[in-house]
Amino acid sequence: MATDAGRLTTELAVRVRDLHRSFNADGGVLNGLDLDIAAGEFVALIGRSGTGKSTLLRALAGLDRDVAGHGRITVPEQVSVVFQDSRLLPWKRVLDNVTFGLRGSDSADRGRQALEEVGLAGRERAWPYQLSGGEQQRAALARSLVREPQLLLADEPFGALDALTRIRMHALLRKLCEAHRPAVLLVTHDVDEAIVLADRVILLDAGVVAIDVRVELARRSRSDAEFAKLRTLLLDKLGVDEEARR
Ligand SMILES: Nc1ncnc2c1ncn2[C@@H]1O[C@H](COP(=O)(O)OP(=O)(O)OP(=O)(O)O)[C@@H](O)[C@H]1O
Numbered sequence: 001m002a003t004d005a006g007r008l009t010t011e012l013a014v015r016v017r018d019l020h021r022s023f024n025a026d027g028g029v030l031n032g033l034d035l036d037i038a039a040g041e042f043v044a045l046i047g048r049s050g051t052g053k054s055t056l057l058r059a060l061a062g063l064d065r066d067v068a069g070h071g072r073i074t075v076p077e078q079v080s081v082v083f084q085d086s087r088l089l090p091w092k093r094v095l096d097n098v099t100f101g102l103r104g105s106d107s108a109d110r111g112r113q114a115l116e117e118v119g120l121a122g123r124e125r126a127w128p129y130q131l132s133g134g135e136q137q138r139a140a141l142a143r144s145l146v147r148e149p150q151l152l153l154a155d156e157p158f159g160a161l162d163a164l165t166r167i168r169m170h171a172l173l174r175k176l177c178e179a180h181r182p183a184v185l186l187v188t189h190d191v192d193e194a195i196v197l198a199d200r201v202i203l204l205d206a207g208v209v210a211i212d213v214r215v216e217l218a219r220r221s222r223s224d225a226e227f228a229k230l231r232t233l234l235l236d237k238l239g240v241d242e243e244a245r246r
Pocket residue numbers: 023029047048049050051052053054055056
């Protein structure tokens with residue numbers, strides 16, 4: 001974090017202090033977690049299954065009412081969430097899904113523009129079932145970004161997509177983030193996806209941040225030596241053995 005004579009110069013989008021969360025008496029899922037995300041910063045969150053990634057995301061999204069009193073969480077006013085499934089309303093057309101709950105006489109125009117940005121121009125009147133999985137996630141991104149969130153929370157948004165569609169979605173998400181500059185917290189199981197997309201990768205273990213690395217790669221290419229180094233560091237910590245790394 002940039003500091004100037006001890007003064008915080010970077011505006012924060014997320015500030016979490018000493019966050020605890022448990023679901024039973026066996027022990028905590030989150031155990032005193034601290035996390036800062038700067039405005040406009042793209043953070044990928046990885047960790048073994050069951051380490052509390054979704055629990056943290058739900059807490060930040062305000063979806064976990066019981067987390068109150070278990071730590072301090074500060075998030076911006078405008079927060080959008082995307083999940084692995086698009087959660088489009090099946091009885092509403094694509095444009096109406098994107099503008100659902102928006103106020104203002106220009107909401108349809110804003111919705112159309114968002115659909116154009118995600119490559120769905122011309123599909124405004126389609127029903128969700130008429131879209132492919134990738135297109136549904138594009139619509140979900142449009143629905144999130146039309147609200148101009150200061151924070152975008154994404155829980156495995158590309159987890160159900162095929163490899164080629166994922167690569168296209170990576171390019172799209174980076175483009176959208178460069179245009180709109182929300183802070184992003186992206187939960188992913190895919191270490192390569194984390195390195196390709198994020199400014200910073202955080203690895204959660206035992207309910208706290210175990211690794212917090214900045215991604216400083218000029219080219220985000222898998223053939224880059226720095227890419228390989230970072231990948232090895234993260235896979236080692238995740239306990240993925242050599243054989244499984246191809
Ligand atoms: N509402 C709940 N009630 C009871 N236990 C829960 C609840 N939500 C999460 N848990 C438990 O908390 C732990 C962490 O779950 P969480 O979904 O946050 O993990 P995760 O890191 O996102 O896992 P995955 O990578 O598999 O999605 C798990 O053991 C899970 O069973």
